[in-house]
Amino acid sequence: MQLEQMYQQVIMDHYKHPHGKGLRDPFDVEVHHVNPTCGDEITLRVKLGGSGEAVAVEDVSFEGQGCSISQASASVMFDQVEGTSLTEALRANEEFSALMQSAVQDQELDEELLGDAIAFSGVAQYPARIKCALLAWMAFKDAASQALAKEQTS
């Protein structure tokens, strides 16, 4: 049945027991993103640490409401970017976008970068849900680039 292809067990687990949820201090930047077609919302904070090549994602925290896909995706994203270098986090972000646009073949996917996010390949088959899956990742990208710009100007 097609439903299980989309709602894989990993996704349901993240949805029911999200990782990293709740807004935390300190943070460099807070962003608020919405998906205007369905009303899903996320508020996301990023705290960067280190400098130059060694800039790392010290914390990413979020609060939001939305469907299982958007909530699970935020939890998976947290796992993939928290504590990694910013470069790595942004690469994971790009890889996930590519996965959602079905722009890469399965065998070419970087499983290390994607972690549990690989389970979202089924979601990519449903155009209406891609935005749900991308919401948290887009919010992270936005917050991280703002935080980086802030750091560079200060």
Place this chain on the structure above:
Amino acid sequence: MSAQPLDVSRIKKDFPILQRTVRDGKRLVYLDSGATSQKPNAVLDAERHYYETSNAAAHRGAHQLAEESTLAYEAARAKVAAFVGAQPDEIIFTKNATESLNLIAYTFLNATTKAARGESLPDGAERFVLKPGDEIVVSEMEHHANLVPWQELCAKTGATLRWFGITEAGRLHAEEGISNLINERTKVVSLVHQSNILGTVNLLGLPFKRAREVGALCVVDACQSIPHMPVDVNNIYADQGADLVAWSGHKMLGPTGIGVLWGRREVLDSMPPFLSGGSMIETVTMQGTTFAKPPQRFEAGVPMMAQAVGLGAAVDYLNEIGMDRIAEHEHELTEYTLPRLSEIDGLTIVGPNTSADRGSTFSFVVDGIHPHDVGQVLDSHGVAVRVGHHCAWPTCQHFKIPATVRASMYLYNDFADVDALVDGVRDAQKFFGVS
């Protein structure tokens, strides 16, 4: 099960799309007519026939095709007019209801801007001239199409937007304070006839009676009423008509790309144009232009002939069945659906849960499952519903919910479709482990 007023199995056969299957062979259960209706063969055939035999630019050209095309376009106008108890020259074809409502809002803006510059305006246009402090009244259950254009108009003119609230039961909060809400400063009262999210049919008598007392313009968004019940624009309430009524063709079995604005003749006569260009002029020189009479004044450019012909065929199709019977049929669907949905533990109907003064549009939320996920499970059953805020975000905010699942029905739906919906919702509860 009582006998249904319509032979739905026969009606379904008129709609080719209802014969297809979706998601690996499931019967299509189309419960999204509030967004757009499906089209019967009669409409598809009429459009095709027009293109095959008479296509030419209406109201232009001296050849036989142009003549036939003009006749076909104007015949469609006459059919639409008769359908709502109006005169043909009171019917303006637009792109959709959104454009019809923007046309009204821009009439105010254009009249206000021209008046400020001392430019000439049609007789009676003063009522469209706004100043800071003037008020516009809508409701909290408006579709964005009957809210955002007014917000924009207020931002440009300094007028103030005010609104009727909603009761817990999903009805217009119309009794209390109405004489304060609609007062001497009120220039327009623009209300939805049937809510696209709650299903509520608004009794417009009270607000419009008050609007008349203070000389405000009465505007109706009839997108969800005209397709589903007999509506006489001159008798919207107690033998009284509205001033302007907007609706879309694609929600009443017609093609996309055509909407309607009806206006009382003297109101249309007093309105300056919205879109300008070809076909809407009387005389043009390099120094300036005078404008045609309504309805041409409001139909700039080559019109949507084929869509008008299609809409005319939709009107014929609806008339043949009878709007009374369609309304009765939808009422029976409502009487069947409300208790069936209420049987489901954890399901809450957002909107009136009684069948009086409500249409067969049902919004609901299910405890523990986001509407988007409910919609996905329904889709896997072949049941097409809409999820989200349905372009009525403030209504969702009123009920403190991010979104709803909405099943909206029409003449081609039957009890079996409702059963499929109920089964699908139960399955969603099972799938998400909340039942």
